[in-house]
Amino acid sequence: xxxxxxxxxxxxxxxxxxxxxxxxxxxxxxxxxxxxxxxxxxxxxxxxxxxxxxxxxxxxxxxxxxxxxxxxxxxxxxxxxxxxxxxxxxxxxxxxxxxxxxxxxxxxxxxxxxxxxxxxxxxxxxxxxxxxxxxxxxxxxxxxxxxxxxxxxxxxxxxxxxxxxxxxxxxxxxxxxxxxxxxxxxxxxxxxxxxxxxxxxxxxxxxxxxxxxxxxxxxxxxxxxxxxxxxxxxxxxxxxxxxxxxxxxxxxxxxxxxxxxxxxx
Amino acid sequence: xxxxxxxxxxxxxxxxxxxxxxxxxxxxxxxxxxxxxxxxxxxxxxxxxxxxxxxxxxxxxxxxxxxxxxxxxxxxxxxxxxxxxxxxxxxxxxxxxxxxxxxxxxxxxxxxxxxxxxxxxxxxxxxxxxxxxxxxxxxxxxxxxxxxxxxxxxxxxxxxxxxxxxxxxxxxxxxxxxxxxxxxxxxxxxxxxxxxxxxxxxxxxxxxxxxxxxxxxxxxxxxxxxxxxxxxxxxxxxxxxxxxxxxxxxxxxxxxxxxxxxxxxx
Numbered sequence: 001x002x003x004x005x006x007x008x009x010x011x012x013x014x015x016x017x018x019x020x021x022x023x024x025x026x027x028x029x030x031x032x033x034x035x036x037x038x039x040x041x042x043x044x045x046x047x048x049x050x051x052x053x054x055x056x057x058x059x060x061x062x063x064x065x066x067x068x069x070x071x072x073x074x075x076x077x078x079x080x081x082x083x084x085x086x087x088x089x090x091x092x093x094x095x096x097x098x099x100x101x102x103x104x105x106x107x108x109x110x111x112x113x114x115x116x117x118x119x120x121x122x123x124x125x126x127x128x129x130x131x132x133x134x135x136x137x138x139x140x141x142x143x144x145x146x147x148x149x150x151x152x153x154x155x156x157x158x159x160x161x162x163x164x165x166x167x168x169x170x171x172x173x174x175x176x177x178x179x180x181x182x183x184x185x186x187x188x189x190x191x192x193x194x195x196x197x198x199x200x201x202x203x204x205x206x207x208x209x210x211x212x213x214x215x216x217x218x219x220x221x222x223x224x225x226x227x228x229x230x231x232x233x234x235x236x237x238x239x240x241x242x243x244x245x246x247x248x249x250x251x252x253x254x255x256x257x258x259x260x261x262x263x264x265x
Numbered sequence: 266x267x268x269x270x271x272x273x274x275x276x277x278x279x280x281x282x283x284x285x286x287x288x289x290x291x292x293x294x295x296x297x298x299x300x301x302x303x304x305x306x307x308x309x310x311x312x313x314x315x316x317x318x319x320x321x322x323x324x325x326x327x328x329x330x331x332x333x334x335x336x337x338x339x340x341x342x343x344x345x346x347x348x349x350x351x352x353x354x355x356x357x358x359x360x361x362x363x364x365x366x367x368x369x370x371x372x373x374x375x376x377x378x379x380x381x382x383x384x385x386x387x388x389x390x391x392x393x394x395x396x397x398x399x400x401x402x403x404x405x406x407x408x409x410x411x412x413x414x415x416x417x418x419x420x421x422x423x424x425x426x427x428x429x430x431x432x433x434x435x436x437x438x439x440x441x442x443x444x445x446x447x448x449x450x451x452x453x454x455x456x457x458x459x460x461x462x463x464x465x466x467x468x469x470x471x472x473x474x475x476x477x478x479x480x481x482x483x484x485x486x487x488x489x490x491x492x493x494x495x496x497x498x499x500x501x502x503x504x505x506x507x508x509x510x511x512x513x514x515x516x517x518x519x520x521x522x523x524x525x526x527x528x529x530x531x
Contacts, residue, residue: 138360
C-alpha cells in the first residue's frame with residue numbers, strides 16, 4: 001500500500017505544484033498589465049526609462065547573435081532545400097520553401113529560443129538573486145511594487161523586441177538562403193529576393209509574428225516567476241536560471257506546434 | 266503632541282510556518298519618539314515579527330497598525346502612504362546591486378517625489394554625509410565593505426525623512442568599532458531628526474546602549490517590555506539566560522522526541 005501511496009502522493013504534489021506555478025505566472029501577468037495601464041493612477045507608474053533599458057538589453061544587444069544565427073539557419077535551409085528538392089528536379093521551389101518556412105516557423109522559433117537563453121535566464125537570475133538578498137523586500141518597503149519595477153518593464157520590452165527581432169531574423173535568414181541558392185539556381189541574389197517578396201503573403205509574416213508575441217509572454221513569465229520563487233541562496237539562483245531556460249524552450253516548442261496546427265487548418 | 270501616541274500597534278499577532286507556530290498572539294505598541302529594541306535569540310520570531318510590521322507578510326490572525334492604519338485592510342494607496350513614511354535598513358543592506366550607491370539612496374525620492382534631478386542629487390548626497398559616506402555615491406554596492414553597505418542602506422532608509430525607522434540587526438557581522446559607530450548614528454538620528462526607531466537585534470551591548478525600551482521575544486512569546494533597567498532587573502529565568510549568555514536547558518519530551526525521530530514526513 002505504502003509503495004503505491006508514495007509515488008501517487010509525489011505525482012499529486014507535482015501536479016499541484018505545476019498548477020500553482022501556472023496560476024502564479026498568470027497572476028504576475030495580470031498584475032504587470034494592471035501596472036502598465038493603470039499604475040500611474042495609484043502612484044506606481046511603469047517608467048519609460050526602465051522599459052528602454054530592458055529593450056536595449058533584450059533587443060539591441062541581441063542583434064549580432066540573432067543576425068549570426070538567422071544567417072546560418074537561412075544558409076542551412078538553402079543547402080537542404082536545394083539538395084532535397086533537386087531530387088525531384090524542383091529546385092525552383094526553393095524560393096517559396098525557404099520564404100515560407102523562415103517566416104512562418106524558423107525566424108520566430110530561433111529568435112525565441114535565443115532570447116529565452118539570453119534574457120529569460122537573465123531575468124530569472126536577476127530577480128532570483130534580488131529575492132535572496134532581500135532586495136525585493138527592500139523595493140516593497142520603499143513603496144515600489146516589485147512587479148511594477150521588475151516585471152512590467154521586462155514584459156513590455158519583450159513584447160516589442162521579440163517580434164522586432166523576429167522580423168530582423170526573417171530578413172537575415174532569407175538573405176543567407178539567397179546567397180547560397182541564387183548561384184545554384186542561376187539567378188542573381190537580387191532576383192531571388194524580389195521573387196521571395198512576391199511569393200510571401202502578409203499571412204505568412206503574421207503567423208510568425210503572432211507566435212513571437214506569445215513566446216514573449218512565455219519567456220518573461222517563466223523567467224520572472226522562477227526568479228521570484230527562488231529559495232536557498234546562490235545555489236537556488238543557479239537552479240532557477242537553468243530551470244527557466246529549460247522550461248521556456250520546452251513551452252516555446254510545444255506552443256509553436258499547437259499554433260502551427262491551428263493556424264494551418 | 267503631548268500624550269504619547271502609539272505609532273505601532275500590534276494586537277494578538279499569530280504567525281505560522283507550515284505546522285510550526287512562530288508567533289503566539291503577540292501584543293505590543295511603540296510610542297512616537299522612542300527607540301525600541303526587539304531582542305531575542307535566533308528562532309525567537311523577531312525576524313518574523315519585523316516582516317509583519319513591514320507589511321511583507323500578512324498576519325494569519327491579529328492586527329498590525331502603523332500610524333493607525335491596519336496593514337491587512339489598507340488599500341494599496343493607503344499602504345503606499347504608510348510606506349512613504351517608514352524607512353527600513355535590512356540586515357544585509359539590500360542595496361540594489363545594479364545601481365550605484367548614490368542611485369540607491371536617491372531611489373525613494375525618484376519614485377515618490379517630483380523633485381528635479383539636482384535637488385534629488387543634493388538630498389541624497391546630504392544623507393550620505395549624515396552616515397559618513399560623503400563622496401562614495403558613484404561606487405557600486407559591491408565595492409563597499411560590510412559596514413559601509415549598512416550605512417548606505419541607512420542613508421536610503423532615511424532619505425525620505427521617515428517618522429518611523431526600522432533597523433534589522435545593525436551590528437551583525439561588523440567589527441566592534443563600526444557597530445559602536447552605527448549605534449551612535451542611531452542615537453543621533455533620533456535626537457536630530459526626531460525619528461521613532463525600532464531596532465531588531467540579538468546584540469546585548471548595542472541593545473542596552475541605544476534602547477529606551479526593550480521588548481524581549483522568546484519562542485514566539487513576548488517575555489517582557491520595559492526600560493533597560495527593568496529588563497536588566499527582571500527575574501524571568503529566560504531573560505536572565507539571555508542576558509548572561511547561559512545555554513538553554515532543553516527539556517526533552519520523550520513522546521515528541523520519539524515521534525520526531527520516527528515520523529516519515531517531519
